[in-house]
Amino acid sequence: MDRFQELEAFIAVVDAGGFSAAARRTGKSQPAVSKAIGALEYRLGVALFNRSTRRVTLTDQGQRYFDRMKPLLEEIEAASRELVGSTLDMSGSIRVAAATTFGRLHILPLIPDLLATFPGLEMDLVLSDAMRDMVEDRIDLAIRVGPVDEPDAVVRRVAGTPLVCVGSKSYFEKHGIPETPAELVNHNCLLYGGLRESANWPFVGPKGPFSVAVRGNLSSNSVETIRAGVLAGVGIGLFAKVSLVEELSHPDVITVLDDYVRDVRDVSFIWPKRRFVSVRVRRVTDFLAASLQTRL
Template sequence: MDRLSELEVFLAVVETGGFTAAARRTGTSQPAVSKAIGALEDRLGVALFNRSTRNVTLTDQGRRYFDRMKPLLEEIEDANREVMGSGADMSGSIRIAVPTTFGRLHILPIIPNLLAEYPSLRVDLVLSDLRRDMVEDRVDLVIRVGAVEEPDAIVKRVASTSLLCVGSRQYFEKHGAPSEPAELARHNCLVYGGFEEVANWPFVGPKGHFSVAVRGNLTSNSMETIRAGVLAGVGIGMFTKASLVKELSHPDVVTILDDYVQATRDISFVWPKRRLVSARVRRVTDFLAASLEGQF
């Protein structure tokens, strides 16, 4: 078996979870798969798999090798399809991670069009407000709203969205509406961001940029939770405009302190730093970017 075939067998074992399943995928026998993996491990001088009677799992070296070799083989497959005149046939999978609210409002509606454009594509869409490790979680593309904290990542900024300070008419009728940011200190402000009880919300005044420390009786690492609390009249929240697409036209939703809130947040596509990004990921990225253009 040549070296490229060994790599294809290696990927099949990882993705199917076993030698027998990999043999079915590659159209070979289980002994042939074992032989190919053994030859690859001997050539590399490391064990790629932990083997037991029940399952096969990657070693740390195997995981790193998989993360580097998968996009390389995908690029080879894409190049072969282009040469054979089938470049638009994007078979295979892509895993996309996106914040929950942004994903629900802006990415989910695009997915049917993406799959219609590329029927052979398989999309694994992960909606989570947790910051995911792109390599460890085997994520091909991350969509970020706000700062990108991965220093080695490849970042493509595609849009920006303004911040808004928002409450419900129900809340303001009961507690009054602040006329300047400092008054937020006496209001119930719902804090997004996890375990922090206090948040520093950014504002701009005659003397430049400043922040106000706010707190309230509800904190969460889920933007959906904070959004629901504000809409129910529990307190005041700070959101990106992209998180409140429909609510801004609702008669019970009121933006406040508009003259003081001028900050924006970037919307970026992020890839883990690899030697190359597969054509599949590039095409999906271009499709999503074009679909999002002008929305914010």
């Protein structure tokens, strides 16, 4: 049997959730679909599906094979459509991951225009400050602020955002405003666990870059928590500026140590560790990148 037909049958069974549904979707008979899957499993020497009378699910080997082969099939189909001059099909789902605050402030407002531009698109937006495994969580595109430690991934820098050090008027009325970074040792510094500088904040002085070890009574892996702590007058926070677009216009929030805070964080788009990335993911990436560059 043709290997491409085997692959098409495999993808159809996964997407449709069963052999009968895949047969209806592809216009082939169920025995033909079953034969194609059997030939594929025989050729690979592994079982791709767990079969029962109620449901069909992927084995671990099947899941890994699906994660690698579906983008490849999409590339082949897209190349074929482009070759014959057909309109690019942008229907289907895409899963995008972003940090909670950044996603709420900067990605969510773009979704209406994105879906209006590509009406057949189904968007799954995953907002979490936790660093996600893109392959395991089936993330098509991740948007991150800060260093990217994934040497095998495809990384596209979109913009840069400076760091800012901020506190509330109520906090500074009680504890005073630090004039130099060294004075932070006498202040309550709120620590975001996702930053590498969570205990050592970076600054630049006349002699060059240096860091200051800071401490505080509140730390969190959520930017939202640290932002709320600053507004409540608990302490001082160090943020990427894109996370504070609302607070920086708040009358009770004050930036401090501006002459010493020079670091810039990259805003990057990341594709997972795959050889092929679907045209749909590339088109969504281009749309979001262009939109963000006008916002940041």
